[in-house]
Amino acid sequence: MVRTRFAPSPTGYMHLGNARTGIFSYLFARHHNGSFILRIEDTDRERSTKEFEDSILEDLKWLGIEWDEFYRQSERFDIYKEYAKKLVESGHAYYCFCKEEDIEKQREEAYAQGKAYRYPGTCRHLSKEEVEDRLRNDGSYVIRFKVPDGRVVSFDDLIRGNISINVDDFGDFVIVRSDGSPVYNFVVVIDDALMKITHVIRGEDHISNTPKQILIYEALGFKPPEFAHLPVILGEDRTKLSKRHGGVSVRFYKENGYCPEALFNYLCLLGWSSEKVGKEIISKEEAVKYFDIKDINLSPAVFSHDKLYWLNGVYIREILSEDRLLEDLLPFIEKAYKKVDIDYLRKIIKATRKEYNTYLEAVEKLRPFFEHKEPDEAAKEELSKIDKSVFELLIKEISALEQITPENLKAVVKNIQKSTGLKPKDIWHALRIAITGSLEGIAIDVIVSILPKEETLRRLSKFV
């Protein structure tokens, strides 16, 4: 039975990189008919908040990633404490009374000399009596894991193959902080072991943590899971995608009018080849069906805003149902133009869904359906070249129409062309400017055939 987990820490909105890790973990579990576990890693009490936790849960649901089990590390501190004690008792870990400032100083010195810092093991060989004594009097201590000398830890990464790291590269590391809270590298092992996680799928930035964790697995007598380290996502400048790059949270894309299916799809494409699916537009179900961890790329991928934008357009234009579009678009439209009639909006969506790539963009493009706008500069200039009598004729012709359709609108233009000798293009332009105030936008026959007739006439009348 395959069991994977996604372990975000609630210290901010869910990052795209994390989201992709979650997606791949999820796909792997589902592909193997296994379980997907969500675990909130909130051992850092300083930075973790309930608000961020809620937002992560919300965003995960929004993306369509459902989990089978849920855990919160802050509720499991007793368990960690117990295992920390075990490690101390078995001689795999020890109390350390070194001052944080001193360590910091040593670290800086080492770095200045261009050397890798290792904790020198000052407190490693304290006698039992001394430890007892300082525990009573000193108060502040951390627990460090005793890293064996000269070990080379190897593991077979599912994506990268064999990875070997000499543990001499790092010193005895902290597993319990001075405030008594356990550290990531320690709890992650206990949780993954206790929760019977079979496959740990996570970011490449955890590769160097893996040997530390394997050491703890061994010390505790647990069998390590399989590991798979995903390449990181890079920004346009080829550094790790971070806040500096602008919109990097799932929330950002949700708020900016992207649909979850498109974001899910795009994230799948980043680092995973969809070649076996045979296309790039992939549903969650297809992704589950075809997902293979072996098809993950090894090199970091640059996040392309352009491609996500395009993909979102594909979803709006040809994948999503009208009902879904309506449901998604409604809050955006109502936020911008107050209450709207559902049937009116439905009609608009049906006729215009090819015109925008995001919901936010739709709000702008659909403006003529909800608001009258004065002509902009370019429109004014065009307007000055147009014989104003055309507006009167348009009013007269359109008034006479029982129902406005693109077809009979064409007839209207033809009639005016005949009676005035104006070029059809100019007549259309005049109509467009009067209705939208702009030279660009959605096809004017589409707009006028949906816009209430009285509103069309009202706008035209302003130009006579």
Add this chain to the structure above:
RNA sequence: GUCCCCAUCGUCUAGCCUGGCCUAGGACACCGGCCUUUCACGCCGGCGACGCGGGUUCGAAUCCCGCUGGGGAUGCCA
């Protein structure tokens, strides 16, 4: 600095394992054309890559070594 990972169009990728089918395929972006009452959509076409140097081999994008370049880690963050 040290350790680890990586290296095909600007970007995401196919091909690499099992060398010849690669004149290196697709997608986004970009450019041009068509469609057209504008912008878009759509359709057609174009530009564009095996980082460098050595091997191995009849033959290398594919295998080996070195270099260079990029990324990550180096926390009482995760």
